[in-house]
Amino acid sequence: MIAIDWGTTSFRAYRLDAQGTIVEARNAPKGILSVAPGAFPGVLEAEIGDWLGDAPVVMSGMVGSRQGWVEAPYVACPAGFEEIAGGLREVREGVWIVPGVSCRDAAGVPDVMRGEETQVLGAGRDGLLCLPGTHSKWVEVRNGRIERFSTYMTGELYAVLKTHSLLGRMMEEGRPDRRAFREGVARSGEPGGLLNHLFGVRTRALMGELDAAASASYLSGLLVGHEMRASSASRIVIIGERMLAEHYRDAAQGLGIEAELVEPTCGTRALFRLGAMLRGTHANK
């Protein structure tokens, strides 16, 4: 079976054996933003044409969005393997796209994810799962089903502030400064709220209390701290690339939250299981 994580900026393919173990992996900077409408089959051929054959291909991520290969409509929460398998879309023989998941919060405001649901189900953990990133997801899983989730614009806000705001003008690229990051996390719990805390990045630098290299880490700590304090969990699972996940674990420690780290390639386990469910469906046809 072939499992693919096809996101906004990258294409990650995994060839799995009969037990679901990764045999071979390929990455390419062929995210959907770089693919013209109609060019998706060609990219798939070019990247893993030699893998294609009888094995089913199951793809998750933004490839299933309106800007992707074909839109696979969101499946509403609560959603586990059954519900998500029910929303799979076949885009050509043996090539399937996993749907995203949607929910509404208590106030009725909608939220969506696409790609993260595969990692969440692949992690095989109940409880509160945190997937840090441009748009961080916090996902509540019970009995193997996604009950609800919330998105935080943390990564995007960090990038936008660093590149385009007054705060960024005082920052220098440098090694992450762990102490400044932790100061930011601690600050996030003080009165004033985020809009006030952001201005403090500037005033502390202005007063010589934060140097240009530490400012970026302090800002990052502030934002991650605000994200993390929105939940009241005492224990979380973090799914993410090593460096980012460790930053989040660092922040969690500062807040007395116990955090377990899981590699995002756990998503292949969910894709493998969805592939197996497909074979079952086919047998019924």
Place this chain on the structure above:
Amino acid sequence: MIAIDWGTTSFRAYRLDAQGTIVEARNAPKGILSVAPGAFPGVLEAEIGDWLGDAPVVMSGMVGSRQGWVEAPYVACPAGFEEIAGGLREVREGVWIVPGVSCRDAAGVPDVMRGEETQVLGAGRDGLLCLPGTHSKWVEVRNGRIERFSTYMTGELYAVLKTHSLLGRMMEEGRPDRRAFREGVARSGEPGGLLNHLFGVRTRALMGELDAAASASYLSGLLVGHEMRASSASRIVIIGERMLAEHYRDAAQGLGIEAELVEPTCGTRALFRLGAMLRGTHANK
């Protein structure tokens, strides 16, 4: 006497009579960002050379910053007319710059203002004063002295998100949408926090629940709501340009806060009084 509000993007001069009433006003897009180092005296001559003579000139705003004519160091809170008069800097005979004001919050994080202190003292109100803007100031005044204040990056965050984030891509310039603005203000009090609420601007638009023209007003309401909820006041004074001040009053109403509006030209009253105090000082020389 001549009162000048010389900020980042604009130069506003007022000729006052012996009672402090505005006799004539001139505005020019000659903020300090457009003035080369050393070119400040020339700009002053060019804009109001015909007004200059025996009358003292008192200037407030970013003209007293490191990037301005001459740096007038911050005066620490609590600061009233006496303290601010003590920090006036004469940059050439009869031409004075008003210092900014600084303070520290309970956690020791510094905050600064430059220009707003003049409007605050000119308003002549005790209580909590709100000065909305790129960097909104909330100022506590007791017995005519600024006791403490906090800055919120509301206006800058709005502009940066609208111009550079994913949220802005879905927005269209349009007339302010009062209903959407109020929905944003109400949303700011719901669980999740600002980072989560920001993503909701996107998902509500994605789901067709917020149109492109209303999105900007909803975002504005969200941010102003978060700013306003950081205080627990039941009564405030808003000093700002008419349209912005009315938006803030609208938000205040939504939160059950009583708001009185004061025109920002009240700053000339403070500059007039500082000018009068200077004459007293001169008499003592």
